[in-house]
Amino acid sequence: MATVELRFSALPEHVRTARLVAAAVARRAGVDEAVLDEVRLAVGEACSRAVGLHQIGGISAPVKVMLIEEEKQFSIEVGDEARHAVAGEGAGAGPGDPDGEADEDEMGLAVISGLVDDVEVSAGEHGGLIKMTWPTTPPPTILV
Amino acid sequence: MDLSLSTETMGDRTIVRVGGEIDVYTAPKLREQLVELVNDGSFHLVVDMEGVDFLDSTGLGVLVGGLKRVRAHEGSLRLVCNQERILKIFRITGLTKVFPIHTSVEEAVAATD
Numbered sequence: 001m002a003t004v005e006l007r008f009s010a011l012p013e014h015v016r017t018a019r020l021v022a023a024a025v026a027r028r029a030g031v032d033e034a035v036l037d038e039v040r041l042a043v044g045e046a047c048s049r050a051v052g053l054h055q056i057g058g059i060s061a062p063v064k065v066m067l068i069e070e071e072k073q074f075s076i077e078v079g080d081e082a083r084h085a086v087a088g089e090g091a092g093a094g095p096g097d098p099d100g101e102a103d104e105d106e107m108g109l110a111v112i113s114g115l116v117d118d119v120e121v122s123a124g125e126h127g128g129l130i131k132m133t134w135p136t137t138p139p140p141t142i143l144v
Numbered sequence: 145m146d147l148s149l150s151t152e153t154m155g156d157r158t159i160v161r162v163g164g165e166i167d168v169y170t171a172p173k174l175r176e177q178l179v180e181l182v183n184d185g186s187f188h189l190v191v192d193m194e195g196v197d198f199l200d201s202t203g204l205g206v207l208v209g210g211l212k213r214v215r216a217h218e219g220s221l222r223l224v225c226n227q228e229r230i231l232k233i234f235r236i237t238g239l240t241k242v243f244p245i246h247t248s249v250e251e252a253v254a255a256t257d
Contacts, residue, residue, distance in 0.1 A: 012168040015169060016169060041233070045200055048167065048200060107201040111200070111201050111237060115236065
């Protein structure tokens with residue numbers, strides 16, 4: 001069961017909120033402080049990608065973020081409702097665009113896979129899901 | 145925190161000082177700034193990222209776009225960054241081989257290669 005579930009309209013301005021919430025819940029769950037920057041960046045990348053997919057596809061449904069606290073691990077699932085085409089068939093800017101918008105999706109995934117050891121990316125006709133997991137350390141026992 | 149931008153000219157170099165967070169929401173502002181500079185004839189840019197708290201792949205995309213634009217005019221785009229968490233993103237994506245990254249604005253301005 002998700003510890004915290006977040007749904008937001010597919011707008012770029014909400015991605016920062018998702019980052020802040022994810023980092024706060026991750027900290028509370030016991031994710032190492034040194035890794036929180038990576039959590040923040042990875043969830044931001046996954047949410048930016050989902051927002052982009054919803055905007056390109058004209059999807060009004062919100063982007064979903066599940067922050068799941070489990071024994072010894074913390075997972076974040078970012079789900080979109082975009083119909084995923086076969087790899088290489090995706091929509092995006094043409095080759096003439098100097099900013100290479102089409103590459104940003106790939107770059108986002110590259111950053112996620114470079115940052116997170118345990119990541120699963122799945123996609124189908126009804127949407128895609130990026131699941132990222134980090135180990136947690138239990139809080140030290142307080143001795144009175 | 146939002147994005148802050150300011151520019152300064154040093155000889156034939158234009159320094160773009162960036163502060164705050166560069167993400168999917170704020171990156172278009174940085175893109176506009178870089179496009180405007182190139183359109184106005186500034187082809188040698190130094191982007192000072194010392195005040196940047198957060199950078200994601202959207203921001204990287206804007207910097208790569210800026211580099212392509214200045215290169216079309218035989219210009220250059222150099223970065224100034226000493227923050228490990230920002231440098232890590234350039235390393236993960238292999239962009240340390242694409243951008244000259246300097247430790248100070250003075251060093252970037254003096255560089256010629």
